[in-house]
Amino acid sequence: MKELWKKYRDLVVYLVFGVLTTAVNYLVYLPCYHLLRWPASVSNVAAWVVAVAFAFLTNKPLVFQSHDWSWKVVGPELSKFLACRIGSGLLETAVLFLTVDVLAWDGNWMKLITSVLVVIANYVGSKLLVFRKK
Secondary structure: OHHHHHHHHHHHHHHHHHHHHHHHHHHHHHHHHHHOOOOHHHHHHHHHHHHHHHHHHHHHHHHOOOOOOOHHHHHHHHHHHHHHHHHHHHHHHHHHHHHHHHOOOOHHHHHHHHHHHHHHHHHHHHHHHHOOOO
16 A cells, blocks of 8 residues: 555645645636626636646645755746646636637536646646656
């Protein structure tokens, strides 16, 4: 059991924080989309900003065990993290714009579907590019 935990720890903990980050995202997206009646793409951008900040502050120390907060380490990590998240955020926003704002598909379902894809893409980007173990 200990060997399995050691092998899959990053993935399991990332999934937990991926779900939490998705929850933070939804806590911003849903009120913007339903209460404020913002377009899905605009609501998604607002939610993305808050979720990305939450994700970096939790993923760095808790998921990928990067505990050095000196600018020498944080600067490059944050730059790569933002680049990855901007890429997945643009993809998610484009899909929501096309499917919800243009084609009038259900905004709740499309947000859920794109969230799953984004969590997977963000894990791969964070694991391979941002918080690589040396």
